[in-house]
Amino acid sequence: MTPKEFINTDVKYGDKVRLETTDGKTVDCFFGGWKTFGCIEGTLEYIMPVFYAPNSKGEMGNRSAFGPNTCTNIPYGQIKSLKIIKP
Numbered sequence: 001m002t003p004k005e006f007i008n009t010d011v012k013y014g015d016k017v018r019l020e021t022t023d024g025k026t027v028d029c030f031f032g033g034w035k036t037f038g039c040i041e042g043t044l045e046y047i048m049p050v051f052y053a054p055n056s057k058g059e060m061g062n063r064s065a066f067g068p069n070t071c072t073n074i075p076y077g078q079i080k081s082l083k084i085i086k087p
Contacts, residue, residue, distance in 0.1 A: 001079040009082050016085040022078050029065030035073045048073040
């Protein structure tokens with residue numbers, strides 16, 4: 001998925017989503033905004049989306065959606081599809 005394709009999904013902070021990665025994993029998680037890197041120019045290639053796992057109440061938690069000891073952000077190129085899950 002390209003950055004423009006991701007933005008066209010119209011996902012908003014806090015939305016519950018079903019994320020499919022290019023390596024075949026499917027994860028239900030929450031979109032937590034974007035992560036930027038220091039003083040790097042603010043182009044779409046240097047801004048990565050962040051995803052959080054649900055907590056015990058089913059709300060957005062603060063753990064990575066991709067398992068323990070992993071980053072919360074993921075490069076656009078590793079996202080195969082993204083679908084917003086309506087409550």
